[in-house]
Amino acid sequence: MAFKAELSVKLAAVCIAVGAAFGMSAACAADPVSINIVDVAGNLQLTQKGFEAFKAKHPDLVSSITFTNAPAPQLPGKIKAMQAAGRSDIDLVVTGTDALAAGIQQGLWEKLLPDQSKALPGVLDKYAPGPRKMQDIAQGYGLEVTYMPAGPLLEYNPAKVTDVPKTPDQLLAWCKAHPNKLIYARPANSGPGRTFLMGLPYVLGDKDPMDPINGWDKTWAFLKQLNDCIPYYPGGTSAVMKELGEGTRDMTVTVTGWDINPRALGIVPAEFKVGAFDNMTWVNDAHYMVIPKGVPKEKLDVLYKLMNFMLEPAQQALTYDDGYFYPGPAVKDVPLSMAPAKSQEVIQKFGRPEYAKLLADRPHVLPLNAQAMVAAFQKWDREIGAAKTK
Structure with a gap:
């Protein structure tokens, strides 16, 4: 037993050292986390498959994802009450400019940029010109995930x-x-x-x-x-x-x-x-990913990885969907030809x-x-x- 304990300590030390060497926040020894995502924009029509793909690709990071829909006007008050009670029942919110704006005004969201730029490297350079301007609306408190003129x-x-x-x-x-x-x-x-x-x-x-x-x-x-x-x-x-x-x-x-x-x-x-x-x-118009204040550190590390994943072209191509937020993709170089065949058929x-x-x-x-x-x-x-x- 003593040997196993000593080995665990050594492995944890190696994990931390490797993470530090590469400028990463090491979570090698952490258990997979559950993530609760709340949608107040109808955005899950565009992104749920992407979120689920992240869980499938990273079972070491995510044990489960719960999806919930809620009205945008009610969400800020709910989050404010949870934060006052020291609770963090919601890990990620996908929102339009409405709840984004209300949450910024009330100080509900984690500041992502430039504060977490190491965990979110080069994200601003990924956006196409129109979406890049829309990203500024978030004032660093959210990351744009879908776009619509x-x-x-x-x-x-x-x-x-x-x-x-x-x-x-x-x-x-x-x-x-x-x-x-x-x-x-x-x-x-x-x-x-x-x-x-x-x-x-x-x-x-x-x-x-x-x-x-x-x-x-x-x-x-x-x-x-x-x-x-x-x-x-x-x-x-x-x-x-x-x-x-x-x-x-x-x-x-x-x-x-x-x-x-x-x-x-x-x-x-x-x-x-x-x-x-x-x-x-x-x-x-645009939809954004925002993180309420109070989410624990072990979940934040996973959420940053999830956000990066959602801005990859393969996940962005899914946002053409059935035209709900036409066209959908916020990043550069994601033409309709990359979208699933069903999406291409619907748009045509x-x-x-x-x-x-x-x-x-x-x-x-x-x-x-x-x-x-x-x-x-x-x-x-x-x-x-x-x-x-x-």
Whole structure:
């Protein structure tokens, strides 16, 4: 027994020495860890297979992965309560810009860059140009894992909408002429909702599209007028698409992925169309991997490896998926030809030829920064959706 104990000590010492020599955090003797991943963006459609591939490749590091879905607006409060209680039930969050922003503002996330640049070597150099700009939104607190030049776009039933709006004024006129036939989801929990919210200041010519409190006079006035002919605001985009597909509504706001994916899944009829405002500006979108503060060290070492793995081309190619976050990949040199055959078939069948021209012809901008986005959500909740959000 004494010999075995002595041998274990020597092996641990060798492990630590080797790790130190290569600048790594050695976990040779550690048991595999369980990882709890919470998704507040629908991102697991794009990344779950990649996360599972990491577990399959590294059984020495990961014993199990649990996947959970949660609404973005509720997550920051839940994490804050756990951290106050000294608990760390959530190891990794995949989020859109909504919960990312709220978590940055409330100090919930671990600082990854530049603090952990040794464990995450060269990650910023992996991103394609558009996604690289979106990575800055994370302010070092998250790593972008998927990317979409989003919208805002209008999706409609061509059998019911023949006079497709080309301006916000025309959209308002259509809505008033067809009350209860246009809806969109609460921006704080909807990619299309917040893209519409952030895209309007550019289309309307507001004073400062990046300042929702002092620079969006035209946007807030427009949304209050539009509110009069909208029956209610669903809590998420899925409910919107269900009502659109069932024929309860004739039009909604959308983004590229939320146009392609519900039609590919049969939730929305394939023949439904999209339109864009004449002077639209693309407000790009992304999903991020973030780590809540309080995750133990032995898990952090594994999570950093997992993040690096998810940015490899093979895992990024999986994010084309069924068009949910079109195109999907955030890193350079991951063409559609690298995607699974099913993904290629879906994009070829349900993608829009007009997207290429729109993406090339219209300008692209970043979404609001974390503080401004939270302020915009709060103002919308208070002044627009207060009485009608379900």
